[in-house]
Amino acid sequence: MRNISIGIAAAAVLAFAAPAYADTATGDLNVTLNVTKGCSLDMPAGLDFGYKTIVGGGTGATANATVNVTCTSGTSYALTANNGLNASGTQRRLSSGGATPTYVNYTLTFPTATQTANGVAQAQSFQGDIASTVAAVPVGTYTDKVTVTLTF
Helix, strand or coil: CHHHHHHHHHHHHHHHCCCCCCCCCCCCCCCCCCCCCCEEEECCCCCCCCCCCCCECCECEEEEEEEEEEECCCCEEEEEECCCCCCECCEEEEECCCCCCCEEEEEEECCCCCEECCCCCEEEEEEEEECCCCCCCCCCCCECCCCEEEEC
């Protein structure tokens, strides 16, 4: 029992004894972050006019799509779009494809003003319209591919 008491007493003395430290040295660590302007463009799967039984000859169509733009906060940006693969001059056209394609004229409206980013995704809406004055067209799938450019 005496050995246990001496062991406990020795442990208690060691617990309260001041630790021995070596000399110290300090230094400063400079921490830096460089934020540069940058943007990303999240495109939808497409602008889909859907299934129509009649297009043209008094019946038009409208479709909407949203593009999300994310840029560094404070960055100015603008969206532009070319006239597509099937354009005739500046007139955008959907094409039925094949050796003798049929075309359907359409317009595309999108934000043209310069925007200022806030650092989170900003939704930009596109609207496509096929005028009711377009000539009636035959059954088929009509497509076009428009390139959207984000300038910042």
